[in-house]
Amino acid sequence: MDDTALRPGRSATRPAPPAATEAARPPTWALRLQRRLRHGDQTFTLDVDLTLAQPHMALVGPSGAGKTQTLKLIAGMARPDAGRVAIAGRVLHDSAAGFSLPARQRRLGYVFQDYALFPHLTVRQNIGFALRRGWLNPGRSADAPQVERWVKAFHLQAIVDHYPHQISGGQRQRTALARALVTEPDALLLDEPFAALDRPLRQALRRELLDLRAEVAVPTLLITHDDEDAELLADAVVQLQAGRVVSAPEGVR
């Protein structure tokens, strides 16, 4: 990991507007999320109530427990029927107050299970994509200095002009992480980012994520089915089952 490339050029936490700020020392994660989903004659009810001081959370639980739904509601990619989302005191959604920031204004970086890179854009253009303004050609934002910083940090220099189908799974994963970080997000939401990787690559990328967090204080929510991921990358493990939190560190609801 290139240290100079990772040195933060900003304070780790940015001041939030007064109206959206909670009391001093707010928890990192303050989540109340209710959502009912219907598929045919089946209904799934998500009812998450969680307050967590620790910055790095692993969200675990069986398939269908509601982990990805939780992440989508935090990200603003879906809307809860009722609830509130605040990260480090910055309120992103509050149903009772009729307040909801659009996804693009939430200042969050995500990496999905399949990395969701744009197949028609090069590595450099994929990383720069989040910096674009309006419908500018992605080539313009790809030349931004921030893109160079993350290209170096994740050792992508040799493949910046390649397309996703021309690079390995690990390189795709690095590109997705770089793309999530290029906007200097307030938090990272990672949905099984290492699931498609073999063991040595998984270990190498865990190490890179740890190095990154040592340099840039960005809270992470990591969805994982892997106990080692949870043990190494999280300082709080929260277990979901059938849409509810069934186990979490002491002191949280």
Ligand SMILES: Nc1ncnc2c1ncn2[C@@H]1O[C@H](COP(=O)(O)OP(=O)(O)OP(=O)(O)O)[C@@H](O)[C@H]1O
């Ligand atoms: N668009 C949708 N419409 C209806 N039900 C949905 C929809 N998306 C998800 N669900 C249901 O919501 C539940 C939770 O799904 P979710 O994807 O959050 O699970 P998960 O814990 O992330 O599972 P996995 O570990 O398999 O990824 C599942 O029962 C799923 O069938």
